Amino acid sequence: MPVSDLRFLAIDSSTDTLTVALGSGAPGETPLAFSGPGAAQASATLLPAVQSLLAQAGWSLASLDAIVFGRGPGSFTGLRTACSVAQGLAYGAGGRPVLPVDTLLALAESARLQRIADGLAVPNTIAALLDARMDEMYVALYACGPAGLQTEPLQAPRLCAPQDLGTWLLSSAPDGGRDCLRAGNVFEVYSDRLDPSEAPQQPALPTAQALLSLAPALMAAGHAVDARDALPLYVRDKVARTTLEREGRA
Numbered sequence: 466m467p468v469s470d471l472r473f474l475a476i477d478s479s480t481d482t483l484t485v486a487l488g489s490g491a492p493g494e495t496p497l498a499f500s501g502p503g504a505a506q507a508s509a510t511l512l513p514a515v516q517s518l519l520a521q522a523g524w525s526l527a528s529l530d531a532i533v534f535g536r537g538p539g540s541f542t543g544l545r546t547a548c549s550v551a552q553g554l555a556y557g558a559g560g561r562p563v564l565p566v567d568t569l570l571a572l573a574e575s576a577r578l579q580r581i582a583d584g585l586a587v588p589n590t591i592a593a594l595l596d597a598r599m600d601e602m603y604v605a606l607y608a609c610g611p612a613g614l615q616t617e618p619l620q621a622p623r624l625c626a627p628q629d630l631g632t633w634l635l636s637s638a639p640d641g642g643r644d645c646l647r648a649g650n651v652f653e654v655y656s657d658r659l660d661p662s663e664a665p666q667q668p669a670l671p672t673a674q675a676l677l678s679l680a681p682a683l684m685a686a687g688h689a690v691d692a693r694d695a696l697p698l699y700v701r702d703k704v705a706r707t708t709l710e711r712e713g714r715a
Contacts, residue, residue, distance in 0.1 A: 468681045469494075472529045474515065474554070475676035478507035478547045479539025479568040480595070480650070485511065486673035487518040490680040497521055498674060504540040511550055526558035531689050533676045536565035537698035538603045538622055539595065544697035555692035562689035566679055567698060569593035569605040569622050571671035574614055574679050576648030580667060587646065588665065590619065590638050594630070594649030595671070601626055602651050603700060606637055609646075616683060622700050627651065631660030 469491040477484050483503035488496030499514040501507075519526065534551040537544045548565075555561045573591040580587045587609055595603040606620035620637045634642030648667040652659065683689075 468492075471681055471684070472524060473531055473533050473564075473677055473680045474519075474526075474529055475533040475673040475680065476511065476515075476547045476551060477535035477568065477571060477671050477673045477676060478503045478511065478543035479535045479537060480504065480543065480670055481540075482670060482672075483507040483511060483514075483543075484673035485514045485518060486677050487522050487524065488677050490677040492678075494677075496674060496677055504543040507543055507546045511546065515550075515554065526554055526561065529558065529561050531562040531564040531680065531684055532558075533564040533566060533673075533680050534695070535568040535571055535671050535673075535676060536696070537568055538597070538700040539568050539671070541697075541699065544699070548695055548697050552692040552695055555695075560692070562684075563692050563695040564680055564683055564689045565695050565698075566676050566683060566688075567605070567618075567622060568671040569595060569603060570607065570614065570616060570618070570679065571675040572669055573605075573607045573609075573648060575672050575675040576646060576667040576669035577609060577614060578675065578678060579669060580646070585665075588644050590642075590645040592630075592634060592638065592642065592645050592647050592649075594647060594651045596649070596651050596654050597624060597701060601701075602630070602649070602655070604630070604633065606634075606645075613682075614679070616679065616686070616688075622698065624701060627655035627658035628660070631662065 485499040534547040572593040605622040
């Protein structure tokens with residue numbers, strides 16, 4: 466099936482911004498899209514946004530090839546919301562496939578698309594950096610070529626302290642990260658702790674539009690699953706520091 470004939474619904478609520486998009490994921494497409502408050506607030510607006518976009522497109526849930534969601538890492542509440550809504554919609558549509566996508570991969574794709582739109586060069590590697598709160602970042606490393614991102618990471622999602630980013634890139638990225646695009650939402654938050662670098666930076670967030678762009682290749686590679694098998698990816702196993710940790714005593 467030509468990519469332009471595919472139908473995807475994409476959902477990301479892994480950050481403070483909820484995004485929903487409807488389209489084929491074909492290059493150059495302008496999808497129908499919605500943006501609003503995310504994380505814990507996403508549950509109030511997500512289903513109405515989905516219904517509105519489907520109505521605008523004249524599509525039914527049953528006509529979708531897959532329901533795509535950002536599986537994490539990110540806001541625990543937002544990830545659970547996106548996953549449960551994707552599962553519920555898939556079941557309600559008679560068992561449509563669900564396509565879970567790493568949010569750091571979506572962040573890297575969002576940065577890549579923005580660089581292209583701005584007429585800027587896209588380096589061969591992208592370090593996706595997402596604020597994990599609690600003085601940590603979620604990080605992952607992806608290779609990028611003429612055909613786009615390689616969906617299998619060079620370095621899988623993990624936690625990293627801001628002051629350790631340079632060391633991590635030095636040991637993980639080709640050429641020690643000197644030609645690695647740093648992309649994410651961490652540059653202002655941790656400006657006092659990030660190592661100075663001549664490498665390019667790109668503010669970016671994971672978005673439903675980026676999920677759409679990734680969906681055709683991931684679908685073709687067999688990454689879609691039954692709704693019951695769709696799970697969030699947390700990376701971290703706690704949502705807050707203890708009082709002793711906050712006071713620096715643990």
